[in-house]
Structures are given as C-alpha cells and as structure tokens.
Amino acid sequence: MTATTRAWEVAATVVDPELPVVTIEDLGILRDVTEDDQGRVHVQITPTYSGCPAMETIRHDLVDTLTTAGYQHVDVEFVLSPAWTTDWLTEEARAKLAAYGVAPPTHRAADGPVGLTLSVRCPQCGSPDTRESSRFGSTACKSLWICQSCREPFDHFKTL
Structure with missing residues (x-):
C-alpha cells in the first residue's frame, strides 16, 4: 500500500x-x-x-x-469545479441514506431534459404517495416530505 x-x-x-x-x-x-x-x-x-x-x-x-x-x-x-452533483453519490451511500430514513436523490440523465420530481418514494414504507411539505428540511440540501400512506415525515436529499 x-x-x-x-x-x-x-x-x-x-x-x-x-x-x-x-x-x-x-x-x-x-x-x-x-x-x-x-x-x-x-x-x-x-x-x-x-x-x-x-x-x-x-x-x-x-x-x-x-x-x-x-x-x-x-x-x-x-475544489469548486467541476461542481458536485448527486450523481457522485455511491450506490452504498444511497442505500445508507434510505436505511437512515432519508430518501436518496434519483440519478440525473447525462443528456436530455431535466427531470421533474413529482413524487419521492417514502423510505419508511416505500409508498410513492408522498408530497413535499417544505422545500427546506433539516438542512438546506434536503427537503421535507410527508408520506400519505404511513403519515411519516421524511427528508429527501435534493437532486443537484
């Protein structure tokens, strides 16, 4: 080594x-x-x-x-350039975030239109029936969502 x-x-x-x-x-x-x-x-x-x-x-x-x-x-x-994106998260990080109760961001397409997040899967019960409660969650890089199925609030790591 x-x-x-x-x-x-x-x-x-x-x-x-x-x-x-x-x-x-x-x-x-x-x-x-x-x-x-x-x-x-x-x-x-x-x-x-x-x-x-x-x-x-x-x-x-x-x-x-x-x-x-x-x-x-x-x-x-x-180092500010290139700017960090959520695509730099490892798959292990995405799994750890979900297990911690934070919905991980989705992958962005390298080319083409920017996707619009209409729903985030609940990290507690897996339901896609969620809604954004606040654009800012416990930190500025997360937003606050609420699951309509299990009624639990959760953070979503914003896609950047």
Whole structure:
C-alpha cells in the first residue's frame, strides 16, 4: 500500500456531520488525497453546494483524523469545479441514506431534459404517495416530505 493510498483510506473514514451514516467518500465529495515525500498530506474536497456550512467541520475532522493517524502536516483545499452533483453519490451511500430514513436523490440523465420530481418514494414504507411539505428540511440540501400512506415525515436529499 502506498502512502497516498493509506492517507486516502484514512480520509475516507470521515463522516458527514449532517448525515452521519455516510462518509465523505460515500458522498463523492472526497476528490483527491496526495502525500509528498516529506509526509505532508493535501486533501481536496468539493462542497455539496455553495456555502455549505458543514465544510468547515469536515475540514476540521479531516485534519484531526489524519493527524491522529500520524500525519503531521495536513492541508485541506475546497475544489469548486467541476461542481458536485448527486450523481457522485455511491450506490452504498444511497442505500445508507434510505436505511437512515432519508430518501436518496434519483440519478440525473447525462443528456436530455431535466427531470421533474413529482413524487419521492417514502423510505419508511416505500409508498410513492408522498408530497413535499417544505422545500427546506433539516438542512438546506434536503427537503421535507410527508408520506400519505404511513403519515411519516421524511427528508429527501435534493437532486443537484
């Protein structure tokens, strides 16, 4: 295992502070991890949206996690281009979100028209008979939905 691979594996364990069931690797925001010959680690991450308040916490968690693993110099860079999309979520992240009670976003088509979300399947009972209650949920990247079948509220991770 190369040093960079080890640094990546350590960085990949950092969880999202707003969705603690998924790691930053699961979310696809961990872009690159490099280590130079003097043991300095450089991590690149992309925010899920401009102004995401979790990014400073993620930066701090990355520095703490890598320092605890023995890396003395850790630098975290925010990379804004290309912009993150929900297509970067791993299938494992989608499954973890659903199990956590957050409806994962649908995949976007690479070409063609942008799809319109009319209904989101309830992560509790699986019913498509749901309605959006609020465009903003517990965080700005989620919206609040209510299932008409089981009457449970749930967050939906917005498609970006």
